[in-house]
Amino acid sequence: MSRIAGVFENLRSQGRAALIPFVEAFDPDRDTSLALLTGMAANGADIIEIGVPFTDPMADGPIIQAAGRRALNAGASLRGVLGIVREFRHGNDKTPLVLMGYLNPILSYGVAAFAHDAAQAGVDGLIVVDLPTEEADLLLPEAAAHGLDFIRLIAPTTSDERLPKVLAGSSGFVYYVSITGITGTRTASAEDLARDIPRIRRATDLPIAVGFGVRTPEQAATVAKYADAAIVASVLIEKLTNTNIATVLADVAALASGIHHATKAAA
Amino acid sequence: MLRYAEGMNEILKNSLRSGPDGRGRFGEFGGRFVAETLMPLILELETAYEAAKADPSFQAEIDYYLKHYVGRPSALWFAERLTRHLGGAKIYFKRDELNHTGAHKINNCIGQILLARRMGKTRIIAETGAGQHGVATATVCALFGLPCTIYMGAVDVERQKPNVFRMKLLGAEIVPVKSGAGTLKDAMNDAMRDWVANVQDTFYIIGTAAGPHPYPAMVRDFQCVIGEETKWQLQEAEGRLPDICIAAIGGGSNAIGLFHPFLDDASVRLIGVEAAGHGLDSGEHAASLSRGRPGVLHGNRTYLLQNEDGQILEAHSISAGLDYPGIGPEHSWLHDIGRVEYVSITDDEALTAFQLCTRTEGIIPALEPAHALAYVMKLAPTLPVDKIIVMNLCGRGDKDIFTVAEHLGFKL
Numbered sequence: 153m154s155r156i157a158g159v160f161e162n163l164r165s166q167g168r169a170a171l172i173p174f175v176e177a178f179d180p181d182r183d184t185s186l187a188l189l190t191g192m193a194a195n196g197a198d199i200i201e202i203g204v205p206f207t208d209p210m211a212d213g214p215i216i217q218a219a220g221r222r223a224l225n226a227g228a229s230l231r232g233v234l235g236i237v238r239e240f241r242h243g244n245d246k247t248p249l250v251l252m253g254y255l256n257p258i259l260s261y262g263v264a265a266f267a268h269d270a271a272q273a274g275v276d277g278l279i280v281v282d283l284p285t286e287e288a289d290l291l292l293p294e295a296a297a298h299g300l301d302f303i304r305l306i307a308p309t310t311s312d313e314r315l316p317k318v319l320a321g322s323s324g325f326v327y328y329v330s331i332t333g334i335t336g337t338r339t340a341s342a343e344d345l346a347r348d349i350p351r352i353r354r355a356t357d358l359p360i361a362v363g364f365g366v367r368t369p370e371q372a373a374t375v376a377k378y379a380d381a382a383i384v385a386s387v388l389i390e391k392l393t394n395t396n397i398a399t400v401l402a403d404v405a406a407l408a409s410g411i412h413h414a415t416k417a418a419a
Numbered sequence: 420m421l422r423y424a425e426g427m428n429e430i431l432k433n434s435l436r437s438g439p440d441g442r443g444r445f446g447e448f449g450g451r452f453v454a455e456t457l458m459p460l461i462l463e464l465e466t467a468y469e470a471a472k473a474d475p476s477f478q479a480e481i482d483y484y485l486k487h488y489v490g491r492p493s494a495l496w497f498a499e500r501l502t503r504h505l506g507g508a509k510i511y512f513k514r515d516e517l518n519h520t521g522a523h524k525i526n527n528c529i530g531q532i533l534l535a536r537r538m539g540k541t542r543i544i545a546e547t548g549a550g551q552h553g554v555a556t557a558t559v560c561a562l563f564g565l566p567c568t569i570y571m572g573a574v575d576v577e578r579q580k581p582n583v584f585r586m587k588l589l590g591a592e593i594v595p596v597k598s599g600a601g602t603l604k605d606a607m608n609d610a611m612r613d614w615v616a617n618v619q620d621t622f623y624i625i626g627t628a629a630g631p632h633p634y635p636a637m638v639r640d641f642q643c644v645i646g647e648e649t650k651w652q653l654q655e656a657e658g659r660l661p662d663i664c665i666a667a668i669g670g671g672s673n674a675i676g677l678f679h680p681f682l683d684d685a686s687v688r689l690i691g692v693e694a695a696g697h698g699l700d701s702g703e704h705a706a707s708l709s710r711g712r713p714g715v716l717h718g719n720r721t722y723l724l725q726n727e728d729g730q731i732l733e734a735h736s737i738s739a740g741l742d743y744p745g746i747g748p749e750h751s752w753l754h755d756i757g758r759v760e761y762v763s764i765t766d767d768e769a770l771t772a773f774q775l776c777t778r779t780e781g782i783i784p785a786l787e788p789a790h791a792l793a794y795v796m797k798l799a800p801t802l803p804v805d806k807i808i809v810m811n812l813c814g815r816g817d818k819d820i821f822t823v824a825e826h827l828g829f830k831l
């Protein structure tokens with residue numbers, strides 16, 4: 153069983169959802185990213201999503217765009233991100249790590265070499281924003297061959313008829329982009345989630361994570377009521393920019409506690 | 420390269436004009452690399468465009484506006500003084516700078532806005548570099564009474580002030596984009612972000628033959644009127660095909676519009692001119708085919724300027740319309756199969772051509788076609804007088820006079 157599947161199975165037996173915080177690798181430098189990864193794992197993160205910086209992050213709002221720019225100025229590269237993962241794994245063999253980014257750095261690295269190196273480094277799953285199911289054959293076979301979970305994005309615009317097509321070949325969990333828009337802008341309401349999540353449940357047995365616009369412990373708890381994981385990104389990046397690592401980790405702990413105390417909605 | 424040629428055998432046997440395939444690909448280029456939120460929209464657009472193409476009333480509508488509003492056909496002008504000055508091949512200008520709004524961009528905007536209306540969309544967005552596509556979009560939005568938001572790099576807002584004001588007069592909202600280098604690439608990113616957030620009511624009019632499928636094919640189809648007219652006009656004037664067609668390449672829409680109708684005419688040499696900026700080896704240029712390699716950006720797989728990590732590099736050109744680190748996917752394919760030659764011209768060479776055109780023909784060209792002309796200046800003198808070159812004079816230079824004045828040391 154993959155690390156990601158293991159985490160969700162364990163959480164299911166505890167009857168709670170997962171917290172998936174986000175770290176933009178190299179924002180503002182490599183050491184900070186490593187400290188965040190280690191600290192988040194110790195403060196209630198069940199899985200961690202690592203943003204791979206790209207010059208043209210088309211699905212991201214101003215906060216993640218700025219983080220990506222700082223990261224690239226600090227010398228970020230896909231190879232460098234794998235280096236961070238490798239170093240994190242020296243002290244942590246348990247917390248799943250998911251890379252989220254755009255296709256071009258992977259193409260430039262070479263798809264086969266990347267899948268091999270990512271798996272070796274200790275990456276568990278991949279989310280490639282600009283690789284829709286229609287183009288997925290570029291990466292899916294290599295990811296599968298190296299045991300990397302291939303995590304798909306589902307959007308409010310994804311129709312019921314389209315769901316099975318998008319979910320084909322996906323594993324790990326499903327990432328529900330809960331708003332039509334870019335990261336860090338709007339937030340889905342409880343009513344939105346109550347309407348949308350069951351629609352996806354009908355199409356898959358995989359755990360469902362909700363991202364884009366989850367900011368507070370209350371919102372995380374709302375997500376936990378309907379879905380299996382809450383992904384929190386922009387608000388943590390903002391916090392890091394304005395304060396320090398310790399405050400970000402305190403926020404992660406608060407988010408985790410919000411999720412732990414959430415009650416599941418009746419299925 | 421052989422790999423592509425073999426893969427393309429099917430198409431080569433029949434016609435070079437039959438692309439893209441069902442996945443929106445020209446060989447290995449093109450495709451639909453967009454976030455899932457947009458994917459259903461892209462598919463809906465493809466279906467709507469296919470339906471419109473099959474409906475004769477759609478083409479009739481386009482023809483009506485092209486004739487009575489844009490002023491087509493544009494003239495095919497024998498540049499006699501320039502021909503004599505250069506002392507070689509006979510030079511014709513396809514005068515798309517005479518179109519309403521002063522460039523070829525409006526050909527595409529007419530097609531796309533008519534499609535947007537068919538699809539019931541009520542809001543238009545666009546990106547612009549030189550501002551020509553922004554002006555053309557704002558113009559058709561005024562004509563059809565649709566609200567319009569134009570994304571434009573903050574640097575381009577500075578260097579194309581006349582067009583910014585024109586767009587404002589036409590009622591468009593201009594959003595200066597400060598991310599990245601503040602040029603066309605960044606404007607396109609923000610336009611896509613707007614689209615993702617407003618999928619229900621918004622139609623994105625892309626200004627060049629790039630982006631996710633069906634845009635590269637659709638924009639090409641709307642621009643092909645350039646090459647089709649050229650074909651019959653030169654037949655009328657000279658009773659034959661041209662020997663060479665030359666056009667400047669930003670994203671490649673004016674070039675593909677001129678070239679496409681000639682792709683199967685093997686005797687016609689086709690030459691695309693990329694911007695070499697300060698020189699191909701200066702690191703400051705926009706020559707994606709000469710100095711880039713294949714990658715994925717803005718929804719398509721194509722040649723891109725990028726570093727070894729796959730990060731996209733900033734382009735540079737004196738011409739805002741050519742200042743883009745990518746190129747339409749059909750050009751990448753035509754490059755790899757060798758059907759079209761791609762060359763490059765520096766800022767300085769373009770400035771020289773700009774002045775020559777003005778003095779010998781009484782036409783102030785845009786800095787974009789000035790690149791094409793600069794290559795004509797190199798090529799024509801090497802050819803016998805019975806050869807015929809057609810150059811796409813795809814825009815007029817009013818928008819560039821401030822830039823040119825600055826480079827020539829004039830204060831306006």
Ligand SMILES: Cc1ncc(COP(=O)(O)O)c(C=O)c1O
Nearest residue numbers: 551669670671672673740787814
């Ligand atoms: C006059 C003119 N020519 C050429 C271009 C470059 O675009 P394309 O390569 O799509 O024709 C532009 C773009 O703004 C333009 O305004």
